[in-house]
Amino acid sequence: MSETTLPDLPALLPHRLDMTRVFDAPRPLVWAAWTRPEMRVQWLGPVEWPMVSGTNDLRVGGPWRACLRSVETDEDLWQGGHYREIDEPRRLVFTFRWDESHEDGPPAETLVTVDLHETADGRTRMDFTHEGLKSERSLAGHTHGWTSTMDRLEAWLAIHPDGQHAEETRMKLVTSLSFAGNCREAFEFYARVLGGEITAAMTYGDGPPGMEVPAAMKDWLMHCWLQVGDQALMGSDMHSDWATKINEPRNGFDVTLHTDSVEEARRVFEALSEGGTVAMAFSEMFWTPGFGTLTDQFGIPWMVNVSPAADWKPGAAT
Known part of the structure; x- marks a missing residue:
């Protein structure tokens, strides 16, 4: 050539x-x-x-x-x-x-x-x-x-x-959570529980010149990114004028966490439940040695599930 x-x-x-x-x-x-x-x-x-x-x-x-x-x-x-x-x-x-x-x-x-x-x-x-x-x-x-x-x-x-974006990953699904002024508090809590790192936290006050923002929202987060290994959560604070149901209970979705360890799943479930509401207590189910559902103190619904080993059977000691 x-x-x-x-x-x-x-x-x-x-x-x-x-x-x-x-x-x-x-x-x-x-x-x-x-x-x-x-x-x-x-x-x-x-x-x-x-x-x-x-x-x-x-x-x-x-x-x-x-x-x-x-x-x-x-x-x-x-x-x-x-x-x-x-x-x-x-x-x-x-x-x-x-x-x-x-x-x-x-x-x-x-x-x-x-x-x-x-x-x-x-x-x-x-x-x-x-x-x-x-x-x-x-x-x-x-x-x-x-x-x-x-x-x-x-x-x-x-x-x-994640450098994987540059060489391998062309698509990645990331759950984005909305809050009414307490996004930072929620994501600092999730970082402690999940062992992740907040790699971006941009406030509305950090926005471009000329972007009009109510004074009360200057310190609210316009964008937040929590990196947990190769997984991530996004979050932001939303005013009720933009998200009219932001203060209502969340319906139709759950943030779902999967792990191979019963002990780790139980630890995360108990930590996320602190100050929240347990809908289904963490316990063995017919498909898994550990599963539970809850809504955390920030109103976010979660499911915590253990991925069973290939030889696991219901009723086996965990």
């Missing part, structure tokens, strides 16, 4: 943006975020102009396209280019051009370079350059846009902390 021959770039204009960010995520995951279409669409673009669609032909000479849409006016802006260098998972170089000018005159062909470096503590340092910008005004606009975009990437990585 012959190598792809790339056209020469036109002489780049003089203004250049340099940016370094360190992400609390492994390099394969950051690389995947930059290159996999289903990930790119979740963070690319500044907060006021997020990406809504696009294409990505990841090969040298392959084109990429992204449509950014204004959250205020629904106006669309298209950008795109071609890949010039791909060195997975270290380096990505591509041209960048707006379809139409939105600053000062015809759009210019520019060049973006993304270099990813592993740090000693397992994080990723990204050295980013965008060169060929044609004016101080263009440099200022792209500095704002890319800074906001990297903030969105950092937030996205914080709620996708």
Whole structure:
């Protein structure tokens, strides 16, 4: 197979943006975020102009396209280019051009370079350059846009902390729980009981500039992520104006925990039951050496179940 021959770039204009960010995520995951279409669409673009669609032909000479849409006016802006260098998972170089000018005159062909470096503590340092910008005004606009975009990437990585996402997992089901102001308290409780770690806790007060939030909700959690091994729970606080039944008993679902250990299942069941209501006491059932149901002190319904060994039989000593 012959190598792809790339056209020469036109002489780049003089203004250049340099940016370094360190992400609390492994390099394969950051690389995947930059290159996999289903990930790119979740963070690319500044907060006021997020990406809504696009294409990505990841090969040298392959084109990429992204449509950014204004959250205020629904106006669309298209950008795109071609890949010039791909060195997975270290380096990505591509041209960048707006379809139409939105600053000062015809759009210019520019060049973006993304270099990813592993740090000693397992994080990723990204050295980013965008060169060929044609004016101080263009440099200022792209500095704002890319800074906001990297903030969105950092937030996205914080709620996708498992490196499996980058290399293997394409889909993961995660239960999201809603609370009326006590999400933080609930998730700190779950972290203690389940032995997990809260890896993200964003308040409404941490939201983007201009987002109107009642003063009483500034410290409520807009997003929380609890990582327990390779499993996770999400949570957030919801105002009754948005979730009209938030203060009513939950119906139609349970958070279900499965474990191979009767002792561990019993421990978790008793801990979750503290301050809550037991619906079915933890005991042997015909399909398992241990099962019970409860509603915890925060109003969340749970089922705790033991996965039986292959040779287990009802009535056997546990």
